[in-house]
Amino acid sequence: MTPSPANPQVLETMSALFVSLPHCATLGFQYLGTEGRRPVLKVEWREDLVGNPASGTIHGGVITSLVDTTSAVSVTACLPDFETIATLDLRIDYLKAAMPGKAIYCRAECYRLASQIAFTRAVCYHDDPADPIAHGVATFMRESSRASMLQEAKP
Amino acid sequence: MSDFMEKLAQLRDAKDFTALIDSIPYARLMGVEMLEDESGELLFQLPFAERNVGNTALPALHGGLIGGFLENAALLHLIWHRESLEAPKIVDFSLDYLRSGRPQTLFARCEITKQGKRVAHVLIEAWQEDRRKPVAVARAHFLLTQ
Numbered sequence: 001m002t003p004s005p006a007n008p009q010v011l012e013t014m015s016a017l018f019v020s021l022p023h024c025a026t027l028g029f030q031y032l033g034t035e036g037r038r039p040v041l042k043v044e045w046r047e048d049l050v051g052n053p054a055s056g057t058i059h060g061g062v063i064t065s066l067v068d069t070t071s072a073v074s075v076t077a078c079l080p081d082f083e084t085i086a087t088l089d090l091r092i093d094y095l096k097a098a099m100p101g102k103a104i105y106c107r108a109e110c111y112r113l114a115s116q117i118a119f120t121r122a123v124c125y126h127d128d129p130a131d132p133i134a135h136g137v138a139t140f141m142r143e144s145s146r147a148s149m150l151q152e153a154k155p
Numbered sequence: 156m157s158d159f160m161e162k163l164a165q166l167r168d169a170k171d172f173t174a175l176i177d178s179i180p181y182a183r184l185m186g187v188e189m190l191e192d193e194s195g196e197l198l199f200q201l202p203f204a205e206r207n208v209g210n211t212a213l214p215a216l217h218g219g220l221i222g223g224f225l226e227n228a229a230l231l232h233l234i235w236h237r238e239s240l241e242a243p244k245i246v247d248f249s250l251d252y253l254r255s256g257r258p259q260t261l262f263a264r265c266e267i268t269k270q271g272k273r274v275a276h277v278l279i280e281a282w283q284e285d286r287r288k289p290v291a292v293a294r295a296h297f298l299l300t301q
Binding site for chain 1: 157158159160178179180181182183184185205206207208209210211212213216217218219220222223224226227242244245246247248249250251252255
């Protein structure tokens, strides 16, 4: 059974907000949608995102941003109401080199929403989530700030 | 050894920090700067730029960007201090966020904790105004053999 988002409006608003944040917009992140509570984001290969010009491989830092952002969206799929969250820690395992010229997708899930902390895991891949490029685990602080992240996104 | 690593080694020997950063597209996009301080230690800095923001309400630097900056610093630090011209490959990267990154210059320093035959371990620390108040600390493992 796939549970649906805890509050579809929170997910819709926050996913739109997160991919529109300046750094995510700079990297060209796209929100492709959420299956159950597992959102998928995409970043196209681009020359200015490369980390190793000899191979044309995307910089690991881009993958870090993609995992961070997709994981944050997965937390919002579990939140009952709007709140500000902040990454507490993040670990990325680079399982194999990304292929030059190919878009990278990231799928994340929040597998435990505790009262103060949210725990997430994510995979990055080209074609098949079962054949991942990178695996990421993160934790997020809930209610990290009284300043709402929504000041711009609220309709 | 690739032509790219050979070029990096030449830039390293010439201490041409700007050209070194410019040769890595994403480091250039972030706006990374690299220099040697009075004691000859490598220092990385990231002047504030709007495109690096991840929270417009606070505002704060994007956490992923901070990660990318630190990961890039660790890689360059390692290349800088190695004899070999094989490109180190990152195996894993672990990052703890301690404070939000304010709209100011972010600094980073690295330390090679261990450099073995196959694997290197690098510690990275990032701060802004006060080095005693780190914004993030991270560690990375790199594979040194192909």
